[in-house]
Amino acid sequence: MEAYKNILSKRDSRSYSGQEISDEVLQRILQAGRMAGSSKNTQPWGFIVIRGDEQKASIAACGDFAQHVPNAPLVIGVVLTPGGSGFDAGRAAQNMMLAAWDEGITSCPVALHHRECAVEALGLPEDHAPAMLLAFGYPESEESRHRGVTRNAMDDIVHQERW
Numbered sequence: 564m565e566a567y568k569n570i571l572s573k574r575d576s577r578s579y580s581g582q583e584i585s586d587e588v589l590q591r592i593l594q595a596g597r598m599a600g601s602s603k604n605t606q607p608w609g610f611i612v613i614r615g616d617e618q619k620a621s622i623a624a625c626g627d628f629a630q631h632v633p634n635a636p637l638v639i640g641v642v643l644t645p646g647g648s649g650f651d652a653g654r655a656a657q658n659m660m661l662a663a664w665d666e667g668i669t670s671c672p673v674a675l676h677h678r679e680c681a682v683e684a685l686g687l688p689e690d691h692a693p694a695m696l697l698a699f700g701y702p703e704s705e706e707s708r709h710r711g712v713t714r715n716a717m718d719d720i721v722h723q724e725r726w
């Protein structure tokens with residue numbers, strides 16, 4: 564899939580078929596996250612691969628809108644090491660989701676609203692921060708790929724020279 568088509572067609576999906584994601588594909592997804600640029604190349608992240616049912620349920624309980632997490636065959640927790648910013652985490656996360664989509668795997672970022680819960684569930688050192696969960700899976704059907712929400716018009720978001 565060409566990059567532009569991949570980017571434009573990627574939508575966040577919350578229902579997944581039971582098909583497992585192979586280790587080979589998982590490695591490509593992680594490699595895409597690893598290669599993201601970061602401020603001063605600090606690479607302030609770690610990725611936690613979660614495939615066990617018990618751990619999926621534990622971490623899903625730390626988000627208010629994480630009902631689909633237990634049904635995803637693969638979940639990756641994006642963790643920020645000290646000094647990292649949300650922008651860094653976002654770059655790595657989007658890289659992983661786009662790489663997955665190129666393999667036909669859909670995904671959805673999931674916020675961890677309850678920080679202490681996530682720190683505990685993920686076993687994080689005190690100075691590390693849970694940034695985001697990413698749920699991955701092959702689409703259940705064509706329709707389940709996304710909810711069909713739209714984007715703001717180009718004219719409403721693009722400004723020339725000044726706001």
Ligand SMILES: Cc1cc2nc3c(=O)[nH]c(=O)nc-3n(C[C@H](O)[C@H](O)[C@H](O)COP(=O)(O)O)c2cc1C
Nearest residue numbers: 573574575576626628629671672673674709710712
């Ligand atoms: C920072 C961030 C947090 C999000 N948190 C959640 C979440 O907790 N649960 C969820 O189902 N979707 C979550 N999403 C997905 C958004 O709802 C989704 O990106 C948006 O509705 C656009 O969906 P689309 O790409 O399918 O059009 C999150 C997205 C972002 C960028």
